[in-house]
Amino acid sequence: MTIKKKKRPIKTLAKGRPPTIQKSKSISRKATRGLINTIHQLEKKKAQAVAKGDKSSEAKIEAEISALGGIQKYQQASLQGQRNDRGGDSSRVLMEWLKPKFHASGLTADGSVRMLEVGALSTTNECSKSGYFDMERIDLNSQGEGILQQDFMKRPLPTDNTQTFDIISLSLVLNFVPDAQGRGEMLLRTLDFLKSRTNSSHDAFPCLFLVLPAPCITNSRYMDEMLLETIMNALGYIKTYSKVTQKLVYYLWRRTSCAPTKIPIFKKVELRSGSIRNNFSIALRGSTVRGG
Incomplete structure (x- = not known):
C-alpha cells in the first residue's frame, strides 16, 4: 500500500515575516475625515480660549487634542488622504x-x-x-x-x-x-x-x-x-x-504687481444663511502699509 505524502503549504516571505513588521492597517475614509474635522474644531476653540485668556478651557481643549493623538495623528490622517485611492x-x-x-x-x-x-x-x-x-x-x-x-x-x-x-x-x-x-x-x-x-x-x-x-x-x-x-x-x-x-x-x-501699500478692510459678513452652513471666513484689518 502506497502512502501519499501530505503536501506542505508553500511558505511565502509575507508569511515568514514576524507580526511586528506587517503592514499597518490604514485609517478608513470616514475615520480620516472625522479625525481631521474634530481636530480642526478643537484648534478653533483653543484659539478662542487663548484670546479670552481662559487658561482652564485652553488646558482642557489641549488635553482633548492630545487624547486624539495631537498634530502627529492629524498629519497621519492627512497623509492617508494623499494616497492615490483617496484622491492623491x-x-x-x-x-x-x-x-x-x-x-x-x-x-x-x-x-x-x-x-x-x-x-x-x-x-x-x-x-x-x-x-x-x-x-x-x-x-x-x-x-x-x-x-x-x-x-x-x-x-x-x-x-x-x-x-x-x-x-x-x-x-x-x-x-x-x-x-x-x-x-x-x-x-x-x-x-x-x-x-x-x-x-x-x-x-x-x-x-x-x-x-x-x-x-x-x-x-x-x-x-x-x-x-x-x-x-x-x-x-x-x-x-x-x-x-x-x-x-x-x-x-x-x-x-501681478508689487505689494500694495494700502489694504482694504474685509470684515466677516454673512453672505448666505442656513443652519447647514460652516463659518469659514477670511478677514483683513485694512490700512496695512507694506513695502513695495
Whole structure:
C-alpha cells in the first residue's frame, strides 16, 4: 500500500515575516475625515480660549487634542488622504496646470523654479518628483528629513531676492488657521516671500497655489468664490486657474504687481444663511502699509 505524502503549504516571505513588521492597517475614509474635522474644531476653540485668556478651557481643549493623538495623528490622517485611492496629492493638479507653460517656454526640469511648500507632509509628491523645482519645505511639525520644522508666520523675512520664491504652496493650510484674521494675515504674508514680477525669470510666476476643502467656498456663511477673488485682487493677485471637486477647491493666483501699500478692510459678513452652513471666513484689518 502506497502512502501519499501530505503536501506542505508553500511558505511565502509575507508569511515568514514576524507580526511586528506587517503592514499597518490604514485609517478608513470616514475615520480620516472625522479625525481631521474634530481636530480642526478643537484648534478653533483653543484659539478662542487663548484670546479670552481662559487658561482652564485652553488646558482642557489641549488635553482633548492630545487624547486624539495631537498634530502627529492629524498629519497621519492627512497623509492617508494623499494616497492615490483617496484622491492623491494636490500637487498633481498644480503640475497639470504648469507643465504646458513649462513646455511652451522651453523650460527643462533643471530645478530653476524656487518653491516654498508650507505645511509639507511629504518629499515625494508630484512637484518634488518633477525636477522643475528647487524645493524648500516647512511644517509646524516636521514628519521627516527634507522638511524644516517652522511656523510660516514666524519665518524670518527675506533680506534679499535670493531668499524669495517663484511659487508658494498653501495646500490645506489656510483652513487650519483658527480664525478669520489669522487667515488674512497669512495671505498677506505670502507677498513678503514671493519674487516681484520683474525679478521672476518665468512668465507663469510669481504665483500662489491655494487648496481648501470645497465647503470653505461652496457652503460657508461668510465666504464664496466672488469674495475670495475680491480679497486676492486687493492683495495684487489674479486668478489664472481654478478647479472645484466634491471635496476640494484648487486655485493658482499670479502676482501681478508689487505689494500694495494700502489694504482694504474685509470684515466677516454673512453672505448666505442656513443652519447647514460652516463659518469659514477670511478677514483683513485694512490700512496695512507694506513695502513695495
